[in-house]
Amino acid sequence: MNEMVATSHLETELKYEVRADIKLPVTLSGADSETEIERVGGSTETGLKHHSSSVYELAAHYYDTPQRELAKNGIALRLRSGGADEGWHLKRRVDARTQHETTWPYEEELPAGVSATVDEIISEASTRLEIIAAIKTTRTVHRISDSTGRIVAEICDDQVSTVDNSTGIKRVWREWEAELVETETGEVSEHLLKTLDGLLIEAGATPSLADSKIARAVGALLPGALKKSAPPATIAALTLLETADILQAESPGDPRIDRIRTIIERVRNMRG
Incomplete structure (x- = not known):
């Protein structure tokens, strides 16, 4: 070769x-x-x-x-x-x-x-x-x-x-x-x-x-944030993100998906 x-x-x-x-x-x-x-x-x-x-x-x-x-x-x-x-x-x-x-x-x-x-x-x-x-x-x-x-x-x-x-x-x-x-x-x-x-x-x-597709694909975002003691708002947002990603795979078109993603945007703007 x-x-x-x-x-x-x-x-x-x-x-x-x-x-x-x-x-x-x-x-x-x-x-x-x-x-x-x-x-x-x-x-x-x-x-x-x-x-x-x-x-x-x-x-x-x-x-x-x-x-x-x-x-x-x-x-x-x-x-x-x-x-x-x-x-x-x-x-x-x-x-x-x-x-x-x-x-x-x-x-x-x-x-x-x-x-x-x-x-x-x-x-x-x-x-x-x-x-x-x-x-x-x-x-x-x-x-x-x-x-x-x-x-x-x-x-x-x-x-x-x-x-x-x-x-x-x-x-x-x-x-x-x-x-x-x-x-x-x-x-x-x-x-x-x-x-x-x-x-x-x-x-x-x-x-x-x-910061990468692969970290998201293997569910590494939330554990990584917890390990780094990320702010509570980030932890909450990542928990919701994981929920939305899995729900979108299981139930495409479910109206809850966009609602969850909208909530994520609001949660990220929270302080603390």
Whole structure:
């Protein structure tokens, strides 16, 4: 077998909770692709416009050791099919909004390069890997371009369905992601992030309680918050989030789901 070449990049993204009834602003979704995207609260020119949209069906298996050593070290490993970047992805958390991602071309067996990279971080961990969750995502990608026509960001509207392999528990939710396209210099445009964040919040989204799909898929959010002695409002919100995700998987269309998600938004604003 020929050694597959790995590529690496920094992934900067913001994640959002979003109810089923909320729609993206028309200038982001492409419903109005001629109007320039404006900042919230003013008509300051941004030079940003909707460029194009695509829909992808993504299917991923996530891997970790039985002791969840990768997760404990801030690492996520998956094999994903579908989309423009299918293959093996190893993500390492840099900060709250940035991850370092290394990718290898798609292959059903664990590539030697992936094994070596995992073992460099955790000795012989590659020999203990198992599938911990399956995640399917229907992703609608809206690409945003600047005044020169260069694509600078992507807004992803994700319908997510997961199965926790250790418990069999299924979870379903919807989320938005605003991801910057990496520049040659690697610089992050704070103005661009602020513009997109303002538009999505104004549309009804709230910052996500989960920094990754896999943590949410295996029910790790609430235990993690408890371990960190998170504020009571955060604990309450995560408890409700878990309830809503499982209910949406068990009873799609149940009117209680959006009511619970609305309550979550209110609970998060509580003090204490």
